[in-house]
Amino acid sequence: MQTEEEFKDFILNGHLHYIPNVSIDCAIFGYHEQTLKLMLIRHRNMSSWSLPGGHIKRSETLVEAASRNVRMHTGLDNLFLQQFKTFGDPNRIQFNKFDKEKWFEITGLTSWEGNWLMDHTISVGFYAVTDFSETVLQTDISIAECAWFDIGSLPPLEFDHSEMVKEALHTMRLHLYHYPIGLNMLPEKFTLSEIHALYETLLGKKLDVSNFPKKLIALGLLNKLTEKRSIGAHRSPHLYSFDREKYTLALKEGLVLS
Amino acid sequence: MQTEEEFKDFILNGHLHYIPNVSIDCAIFGYHEQTLKLMLIRHRNMSSWSLPGGHIKRSETLVEAASRNVRMHTGLDNLFLQQFKTFGDPNRIQFNKFDKEKWFEITGLTSWEGNWLMDHTISVGFYAVTDFSETVLQTDISIAECAWFDIGSLPPLEFDHSEMVKEALHTMRLHLYHYPIGLNMLPEKFTLSEIHALYETLLGKKLDVSNFPKKLIALGLLNKLTEKRSIGAHRSPHLYSFDREKYTLALKEGLVLS
DNA sequence: GACTAATTAGTAAAATTTACTAAATATAGG
DNA sequence: CCTATATTTAGTAAATTTTACTAATTAGTC
Known part of the structure; x- marks a missing residue:
């Protein structure tokens, strides 16, 4: 998704190719000079950082969606990916906080009532672990910034992503004792x-x-x-x-x- | 959901109260006379057995939905419930196997094209463990049968539910070493x-x-x-x-x- | 009252984990 | 070139935990 046109089409007609009401979010952990890092992105219409994530194509499995997502942001393929928890609290996303003006600017619509993206969304959390030094951070049209943060000093995150990071870290540490x-x-x-x-x-x-x-x-x-x-x-x-x-x-x- | 009328309304208009494209399924384990049992249901328009499950109300959390579901089938409240994995393979449900005649009989519609239930559905798996002897199996209008099976001799299951049972059992056994x-x-x-x-x-x-x-x-x-x-x-x-x-x-x- | 079968306390052997010591070694600096 | 230093890594003894086994306790039954 590199052009403004593609982005608009995704917002208006994405439900034809993607499953509505479900998304995936990825906690991508990297290790560098004895610190644990987490990759975060900032959507272009949001002020805070989030975990990278996205919707699932109608033709792909959950892990394929997560893998595609991770590849899009890191340039890396085949890294270790593991589902850790699915999040679905009814108020995990506060739609009323979104910027109506930006929405109009991009879509030409005065309301998002009925839009497939603006509905209760359950998100499947994946975590990935990767060799920090091999990653090449990448963005697309919908993303303003993409960066690594020390796990000990994360900025405030959008939605329930802080909770997700906590769970991802917990699961990863548990797995560390059970899988290599x-x-x-x-x-x-x-x-x-x-x-x-x-x-x-x-x-x-x-x-x-x-x-x-x-x-x-x-x-x-x-x-x-x-x-x-x-x-x-x-x-x-x-x-x-x-x-x-x-x-x-x-x-x-x-x-x-x- | 006890009357035919309610059932029809759920099929036609359920998306107003429930989130489409997502469901939960529950592997309810019970223990009785040194055998591990699993509760299965048979939908009235299906020939094989399935895990009990259902959709999530727009106002409830995932675990509340699972809890409501378990309560509906067992009459039990507050039992141990744990998410184990989310399933989303694109062909986990084969819609073309469904019975068009029964569909017409219930809904009066000649096609399910566009119906909210007949779309790619991701399912969040929960497992529950309970004291077998306290359960009172219950059904509703959409369910023909409800019964306990020995874990060692399960019938063929609908959808990807065999895979779900395998994963639920695996997670439960792992948890057994880490939680009481x-x-x-x-x-x-x-x-x-x-x-x-x-x-x-x-x-x-x-x-x-x-x-x-x-x-x-x-x-x-x-x-x-x-x-x-x-x-x-x-x-x-x-x-x-x-x-x-x-x-x-x-x-x-x-x-x-x- | 002896016999039986299950519960459960006790203990010795085995295995594993932890704590500690010291040998090996590559380079810097005198 | 020799010694000091920091790190790797082999070795081992002590402590702890796990496992295997023995046997005492006990509530019926025959």
């Missing part, structure tokens, strides 16, 4: 210290410097590479990669990390 | 053997006869009563009840059972 999702936030090759620091950041707590890496190795998902990383005036740590096959199996079967 | 939901399936007072048998049934595996009850006690949620239960020619086991306050806290904070 942390590996999605690291580059192909990484050291034990790097994955240790990642888990400390994601879980928001200290993990033993010696024992935690041993536990990770004991899970059997890591391949020790012969390569090492040079980190200056210190012993060079080994590089590791993860075993794709065992990773996929662990995603399906689950695992236990303490 | 099992207590919802027992009467007010119960013996350690009874709760032991319950967990074996729910998890589908053997649990040590001596150690497992000790673990449950160690969680600190149980109150040992002075009363005992008479079980015939054997030592009378103590009765236990659960501590409401600690139970509520454990639901919120989570716990770890192995």
Whole structure:
């Protein structure tokens, strides 16, 4: 959706291609220099930030819609995506707060009564975890800004998106103990210290410097590479990669990390 | 919805009071004589069984809709209800399989083109666990039958409801290790053997006869009563009840059972 | 009153987790 | 070139938890 014309057509006739009354919202987590980041967007007719989201095409599944959405904003494909909760409180969206003048400016309509977008909308929340450094933030006609924020200092969010972030974070942390999702936030090759620091950041707590890496190795998902990383005036740590096959199996079967 | 007239009005004008394109479905689990049961209904115009479900009123939250639905079918209020997943595959409902003649009979319409019910519908899945013996199954005008089935021998289900049951069961079993939901399936007072048998049934595996009850006690949620239960020619086991306050806290904070 | 079968307390062995020590090592700086 | 330093990482002992097993208790029944 890049032109004004396309945007107007989406607003007026989108219900022909998209399912009304339902949307998806994505909490995209990224990790960078020992901080957990969240990607937020600002719609061009709104003053506060929101989670990126959108409607579901009539031909696609929920996860395909979320995937398309994430790809649109990050340029990334195939990243780890997981449904965490669906939100449907009757007053999660306050339509009376919307700007009537902007609406007229875009659509030429004096009222949004009967418009498919202006109705009670249930939203399916997904969270994604990704390697921050590989993302290339992108916008389209409906989005004014797109940026990463530290999870610890998020701005006020539109709708019930603060609640969504809380739930997404909670689910992600729970999953961290049961699925090897942390590996999605690291580059192909990484050291034990790097994955240790990642888990400390994601879980928001200290993990033993010696024992935690041993536990990770004991899970059997890591391949020790012969390569090492040079980190200056210190012993060079080994590089590791993860075993794709065992990773996929662990995603399906689950695992236990303490 | 008890009269034919109300049913017809719901079909024709329900979108005024209910949100279109979204529904909820409930997997209601009950426990009885060491088997796990699932409540199923059969719609009067369908040959196979389904999970009970329905649309969401414009004034209610998702969990309120699920709660209303469960109450309608079981007569029970305030039972443990938990969202587990939302389903939205584009072909989860095959409208072309519906019976055109029955449709005409009820509505007087020769086509369902444009009817609010006959559109792509996303469904939010909830599961509930309840004390089987307290339920009183109920139907309304749209439902032909309502019955309990052994989880091990379910009939073929409509739509994607088999998938839903699988997911509900999976989530319920995961929650069993993290929240004290099992207590919802027992009467007010119960013996350690009874709760032991319950967990074996729910998890589908053997649990040590001596150690497992000790673990449950160690969680600190149980109150040992002075009363005992008479079980015939054997030592009378103590009765236990659960501590409401600690139970509520454990639901919120989570716990770890192995 | 002995027998039976279930409850439940107790305990030893096994396994796991945690806490701590120290060896290995890469580079900087003298 | 040698030592100091910071980090990785192997090793191990202590603490804790889990598991496996034994046996005491007890309410009927025969």
